[in-house]
Amino acid sequence: MTKKTSLKDIAQTVGVSTALVSYVLNNQKENRISKLVAKKIREVAEELNYRPNQIAKSLKTNKTYTIGLVVADISNPFSSSLARIIEDEAEKFNYTVLFGSSDEKPQKARKLISALLNRQVDGLLISPPEGYEPQLAELQNQGIPFVLIDRYFPDLKTNYVALDNYAAIHKAVQHLLDSGYERVGMVTFHTSLFTINERKRGYLAALKENKIPFRKTWLKELPIDASGSAIAKAVDDLLRGPKPVDAILFASNTLALYGLQQINALHLNVPEQVAVVSIDQAESYNLFRTPITYIRQPLLEMGQVATKILLESIKKNNTTTQVNLEGELVIQDSTRPVEIIVSPTVPVG
Amino acid sequence: MTKKTSLKDIAQTVGVSTALVSYVLNNQKENRISKLVAKKIREVAEELNYRPNQIAKSLKTNKTYTIGLVVADISNPFSSSLARIIEDEAEKFNYTVLFGSSDEKPQKARKLISALLNRQVDGLLISPPEGYEPQLAELQNQGIPFVLIDRYFPDLKTNYVALDNYAAIHKAVQHLLDSGYERVGMVTFHTSLFTINERKRGYLAALKENKIPFRKTWLKELPIDASGSAIAKAVDDLLRGPKPVDAILFASNTLALYGLQQINALHLNVPEQVAVVSIDQAESYNLFRTPITYIRQPLLEMGQVATKILLESIKKNNTTTQVNLEGELVIQDSTRPVEIIVSPTVPVG
DNA sequence: CTGAAAGCGCTTACAG
């Protein structure tokens, strides 16, 4: 390995102090430095293929220009899409991002964040697991800048950017009812996460306002790490029996993915036999024979706004910014109104 | 912000030197340090909520325990799945990963890698864009440990882990021909990337060995950043005209995703009207009405092996390891043999 | 216009 060249090396070959080299390469005090020396310094730096050691710089300046991103699972499209947006936004400000997956486990998130903080990240973007309030409060006490993303805790006064889940789901259910569906089921997670419970609340409220008596068999609440077969089973339960639901609302992309597979397996036509709405968009929905109505999460805005708030907060950490974004209901064929269905056996292909 | 506690703080409150504190907290020279002092030091460290400053440590030891991951696009499921595997593998050795997306652009990759190197990553995992040989050679000259992943350059003696693309595609085409399909088309990318061209070579070789005269209208080569509609158009071309293909091989998950959408749009039945094979698996394929035959990329092995080679190479950078992994052909309904199709109008749902 | 010097928070030979 060719030895890395340092400021000192440049200083020595040019015959000046490291201070001067530092000033020149950081474009500081430009007016006070002789153009000739500056030119020479830049030339030598180029020649020796100088790379500033960001680690040394960080030690001195207490800034790493690195942010930590904690998601549930980077391999989930929701997380990776967000990661990409955050990467691009951070890059605009010369920030780089370290990431990690919590797998919805507070212990893992804790360990991860600890590793990120040891590396002196300037701040964190966190999609926290259930029950993570205490650690977040701790981060606040330590004055560490962070922004929650997608999820937040109403009792904690933190920065966050999330979907207005209540309104989004309410709108979706209202749309189903307006379209003539009467027995709307929901597949969601059983968790204490506010975000997820807001979805349930929106669902129940919409039913109530429309004077539809809710039946508890319509609501399937699964563990947050539910397997594909558990999800399939829940969908199966909703669709069998004497009084099956005529519409299903999926509370996440994973639920929809496995749910739709089960609907495929049952050879049911959408929306003739069951209407479908999902939260989150996924490219994969396009492969389903009927285009799926979904609540579009404003991922671009979510990632960009969260990154901006974080970078602001890193500069001067004194305000709290909370943003609830509106979800757009993208209406497609999977919720076609009941009335205009011409025949119950519309060709499928 | 409560001031961070340093080794010095601990040393002062305990009344010892920072050297001693460092030894104790790093479990060094254990036999030479009095148990009492060691205990006291640990207690105070705990009490003051000490976090080692990894930046300072790195400056001294020249190790950051961070690796850089450069993919084409972190939001692509192929990349994000790999990222997750690498994250998990790296974590076992207390490494954290910084990532970035190159968007298939050498300039962007270069800038990214430069940023990662300035942060003193211990090594790099790179899925390089087309034409990246010169920069890789440069990295080698500088003695920077790296491993190429998914893609490599045959003329460059570097570490790499990739699929044996030739063999995998050859196997897939042979399977199609064995199943009775005779006019096998391929949708791939037009690029100088060896990996991609190996796929084309496997396709052409399999046709030749089976004495099938290749027609150039069967092969669609798209720009690597082709839009969904360009992909749809290519599929359309293959399937229209007097002599359409009866099977299509998609050379990537993105191509398959848009290609299948177009097949949906054309209301064609798979495999009755056109058989389909794809490289890469994607959860989304499950939403297609016919389960898709695909070449399973050994992602787990790819990510794990690449990470291991990199960590080895970081320890002592003196050997070159090149690994070609075998792809498994997962045969599903989309390539059902022509002979056993009972009726041309099998029900679809 | 330029340099000597201190210091960021650690590690690690070296001396005792």
Add this chain to the structure above:
DNA sequence: CTGAAAGCGCTTACAG
């Protein structure tokens, strides 16, 4: 068993 000291590669008041 323990400490004083040098040094990793930078930045930045301060002095001239």
